[in-house]
Amino acid sequence: MADPIRVLVTGAAGQIAYSLLYSIAKGDVFGKDQPIILLLLDIPLLREVIPTAKEDVGFKDLDAAVLVGSMPRKEGMERKDLLKANVNIFKSQGAALEKYSKKTVKVLVVGNPANTNCLIAAKSAPSIPKENFSCLTRLDHNRARSQVAIRVGVPADNVKNVIIWGNHSSTQYPDVHHAKVNIQGSEVNVFDAVKDDSWLKGDFISTVQQRGAAVIKARKLSSAMSAAKAICDHMRDIWFGTPEGEFISMGVYSSGNSYGVPEDLIYSFPVVIKDKSWKIVDGLPIKDFSREKMDVTAAELVEERDTAVSFLGV
Structure with missing residues (x-):
């Protein structure tokens, strides 16, 4: 068998990890024949259950890291307060990656605000290529596919090449101008398959943008299983x-x-x-409708970055 790879999951006692760890351990992510040494990092209160609460143990010689743990937004907390709390977490974890992990480590940031947390982690690990860092928008991608699939009446696997532009927030832009639907063996443009432009430019976008909040409102908890599935999809695509x-x-x-x-x-x-x-798919034609929405989410990310970096002290 192949040599084992070392994989870290932070926030290992949380809801998402509860669903995620099982899939990683049974081979859904890195392959059925790939042995894994699974490192689980969480708060010290769970030391009897968690293998480690020490960064020098958890981050040592990693091949992959899934950073789920973050400070959640609490009632009455302003976004600036949330960013400040998470800067400290992801600065520390980035520094741990820099000090202990392989320079080839693939880092996936899940903890919100995921884009900016990912940027802070990358900035705090200067010797690891920034291309090795990514954040999770696959959950939004999967939701967009599902919404189209339900509308057309096909399995979600029959929908491909939807795009999530920008931030994993309510400003994200789910774009289907380049997406295709497989209908009885033939690939059809999504707009031709759905035949409802007003829905695709209206309710479809807002449903995907607000889906996470809608799930929390309905069940008082986040969509942990869907997030875990998206994490597996994301990391499996990096690997294979x-x-x-x-x-x-x-x-x-x-x-x-x-x-x-x-x-x-x-x-x-x-x-x-x-x-x-990874390589960005360049050269796709962008309509004015899309350009405006892409710029809005970029502006939000610039503001988040500038606020977070102001707390970095570097």
Whole structure:
């Protein structure tokens, strides 16, 4: 068998990890023949259950890290307060990655605000390539596929190449202008398959943007199982690549050279992945309707970044 790989999950006692760890352990993410050493990092209160609460143990020689743990937004907390609390967490975890992990480690940030937390972690690990860091927008991507699939009456797997642009927040822009639906063996443009432009430019977008809040309102908890599934999808695609002719959405580092998105942001783009490296799908035509929404979510990320970096002290 192959040599074992070391995989870290932080926030290991939380809701998402409860669903996530089982899938990682049984081979759904890194392959059925890949042995895994699973490192679980959480608060010291759970030491009897969790293998470690020490960063020097948890982050040592990692091949992959899934950073789920973060400070959740509490009632009455302003976004600035949330960013300040998380800067400290992800600065510390980025520094631990820098000090203890392999320079080839693939880091997925899930804890919200995921894009900016990811950026802070990357900035705090300067010797690890920024391309090794990504944040989770696959949950939004999966939700967009499902909404289209339900509308057309096909399985979600029959919908491909939806795009989530920007921030994992209510400003994100789910874009289906380049998406296809497989209907009885033929690929059809989503707008032609749905035949309801007003829905695709209205309720569809707001439903995907607000889905997380709607789930919390309904069940008083986040959609942990769906998030865990999205994490598995994201990491599996990093490990094994995206299918030919298909792209997926993930928050990655913007160099300022794609779609007019400012540099030094973690912004969700359409990407293809091969040999554990992602590449932004460039050159897609962007309509004015899309451009406006892409700019709105970029502006929010710039504001988040500037606020968070002001707390970094570097």
